[in-house]
Amino acid sequence: MDNQIQVEQYKIQKPEEWAGNIGDEEIINRIKDSEFARRQIDEGRDYCYFLDKKYYTSNTENSEYVCMAYTLNEPGNLERASVSDVIVEENEIYQIHRISVLRDGVLIDKIPDTKIKVLDSENQSSGGVLSSNKKINITIKDLRLYDVLILEDSRIKEFTDRDFLRKEFSKYVWVSPDNYWAYGSFKFTFINERDQTIAYKKTFFRDEQGNVLEPEVNHLKKGDRFVIEEQNYINPVDSGREIFPYVDFATESNWKDLSNYVVPIYEEVFNKASLKDFAPNLIEKLDAITDQDEKLRFAIEYVQNHIYYIFNADEMNGHKPQEPSVTYENKQGDCKAKSVLLKVILDYIGVEASVVLVNFNTDYYIKYYLPSLLSFNHVVVKVNYKGQEYFIDATIRDEFGLIENRGFMYFMHYLEVKKDQELQVRKPYKYPYFCIDEKVDFIAQGNTGKLTLSTTYKGNRANAMRRYFKSTNKREIIDSWNSFLFYALNYSGDRNGTDVRNVFKDAAIDVVSDDKRLNEVKVQYSASVENPYFVDPQKNRFLMYFDRNVVKASARDFMHKDLPFWHNFDSEKYEINLHTDHKIDTEEKYTVQESTIANPYFDYKSRKKVNKNGASVYIEYNPLINIEIPQSEFEQFRNDHHIVADSNFGLGIDIIEPGLMNRLKFSFKKKFK
Incomplete structure (x- = not known):
């Protein structure tokens, strides 16, 4: 290890003085099986015997040191360890201090079995992304299942004149480790060697009952250290519903x-x-x-x-x-x-x-x-x-x-x-226009339906639709509309598995106008449908059109203890007209059902017109966006979205079949429903 191999982007050498020095015997002594270790390994969890991480900042450099030993008990973990990449910035040097394995109680130096390549990391340059980052590719030969891999390395970033802001200000966020891993020993150290005081703020730490503690702010003078240390540690965070605890370090300022x-x-x-x-x-x-x-x-x-x-x-x-x-x-x-x-x-x-x-x-x-x-x-x-x-x-x-x-x-x-x-x-925002304004006409005569959608897109939706039509094959666009309509018309309920191209005949779609001053794109889709009715298992027939995009599943399903719901939906307007040459049930509950919702965060209104051969629904959805919804108000917000989902996001009509017996059957069914 005394011989230094120096390349521009990496070195093989001993750690810097601030990182400390750990010998082979200490490494071996720290890799000890325990009841905690055996339990994790028996459960198939990847196990890290120890992780020692240090972050060092001064007015001339930011550097990071890591020493860790972890199991290679899973084939996937073995593959990731055998070939890995490290991205280094301009004037950043990757220092390798140790690559070893503990195999059958013997510590084996793997640096002689390591091949290192330095590659450019400019794979996005054709898209206007310029970077002098380098990718250091590290390949380690002859790693074996059940080895314990020991890695010790540092990243040293010395500041240039271009890094004037980094010279003046420090910023680092430590985030608690992924809860996939179990750690015998976990230690993080922040070392301040800057002339300026660094403040640190502990946020989203929890008490023993899992309640979030108030943020805690303290300060580090030059030469001070902040340490977090845990033994037999698995991060207890519920990652699906909680924010990982973190510590924010920044040069003290306002x-x-x-x-x-x-x-x-x-x-x-x-x-x-x-x-x-x-x-x-x-x-x-x-x-x-x-x-x-x-x-x-x-x-x-x-x-x-x-x-x-x-x-x-x-x-x-x-x-x-x-x-x-x-x-x-x-x-x-x-x-x-x-x-x-x-x-x-x-x-x-x-x-x-x-x-x-x-x-x-x-x-x-x-x-x-x-x-x-x-x-x-x-x-x-x-x-x-x-x-x-x-x-x-x-x-x-x-x-x-x-x-x-x-x-x-x-x-x-x-x-x-x-x-x-x-x-x-920023202030919350209400759109002065409808991002989507759509009219749906579906006319069923005999055994054929004629379907037309006329849609006007504005704002972000118009920009996205232009890009979509410019970059996507027309056949693919039509298939996308067909697939959406297959579910909107509930055909997935009685003919699932059918090729949508066989359901929607002569389907066509075109941009009929594009007003770039108003930022307004108008699109029209048309198709004919054989067997236009949805038929339930009792052979009852219906015309149905329910646009599931109106139902905000993310609002209904949101479950998080720490994050408020971020409200960012588009304003929408729909007119859906269903017409048939048969009589319909003009009193059916869901056919005539209307809704008015006046939530602080959105207004929703659906209105119906029903006649003997069809019905229309008019839907308007106006959200207050770019705002976080406090948890104290979220349940009412969620419940109001459940109301939208309760058949208020479209229209369905029940067909009264012709013939005296069918009318009598219908009348009997209504009387005893």
Whole structure:
């Protein structure tokens, strides 16, 4: 181990001083069978004899050390251990300290049996994702079932000038381990060697009864350590219904100071050059548009569609954006660059706009995290226009419409790049339009049904439908509609297993109009159906159309102790018309049933019109979205969705069969029902 093999991305060497040094005898002594170990192994659980993890941070580096010993008792685990990949960032070095196995009580060094390859990790570069990350592929020969594998390694990330934010601020989140594993010994240590104080916050830890404890905040001065240590440990978290306990470490600060730190960085590039100086051709096009709504639309779509999105993973580690003149000249940039350019253009046309920092991936947790600029991973533009607040993601392509008709972005927390800002929470939102507005006509005559769906999509739905029709084969689109209708018409109940192409004859679908100003796509589907009625086992016939998309299964099935329900459904409107050349039961309960729901989080209304040969239902669903529903209000919310699911999401009509005996049978059935 004294001989160092140095390659740019990895080294084989002893651990750094801060990580400590563990000898072979100590390793062997720590791999001892116990009653707890035998019980876990007998149950088929993968067992880790010990896991010792350390995270070290200073003003020049962030580093992580791990030493662990675990069983290879399962073939799948053996395969994963034999070939593994480690991704390292720019200027990050992977240090291998030990690869050994304990076999029949003997410790065997496996480094001579290890082959290491360094590969580029640029498999997404054609999509605009640039990264100088490297993939270190590690192959270990002759690992055997029932070996105990010992791995000891570190990742050392030294900061460059580009990592100015990481030099200034620390951010690390320790999450309690996966409850699949059992640990004889588990230890985590956070080491602060920064000049600044680091705060840490313990969140979603529980008492012995499983109740969540109040978050606990403490501080680490330079040289201090935080330690979590457990013996004979299996994480008790109910992973399906509970959030794993975690500890958030961040350089002590507050949102106001952080906003004031980042504002000068952005103001410097805002003030570098005016739009008139570097984009005279763009200004000429903007000035030629007299309608302000259209001018705003042109500005947004220009940056989204004419400036190529480059995600540079290394540069995203900081918050220094590219100058707008460079972005315009090169016609490419990351989210910061595109957002800054869009703001500069909006400033020119007199539309109030600001850059905001967000993190869609961990949005829910930001309210629990300690204040840190490193909690954000994306930049968007906030626009105030005609008294309304909008958020525009400049990196999205193929979005259309005047600003009030554009797609809606779901997230809750953001930090605005302005002086003296606090973390802000977006207001809940109601769509000013129906995302789906659909009319269904199903006319049954004789033994044939004529089915027509006319659907208007707006906002996100319109953008998605354009992409879908552009990228999908027409036959596949028709099959998708057919499959949906097979269930909507309840044919799955009496002809399951039938090829849907044999049920829906002459099926056709087309985009009949696409208004990009209104961001409105209209689609029409038509087909003929032989044997249009659903027939139950008693040979009763029905026409049925129930759109299961209206039933929000995620709301009805939601079960979580810690997470509130995130409400983000689309507004919907349906008109369903069923007509037959037979008489129908005009008093059947579910045929005439209507509903009105006025929940704080959604309004739902279904209204019916019934005549002797058919019926219509008119459904409107208007949700209040981009909001978390408190647990104290969730059960009523769930119950109201159960009401929707109780035959209020479509229409069914019962056929009265012709003939005197059938009418008498029907009358008798109604009387004694």
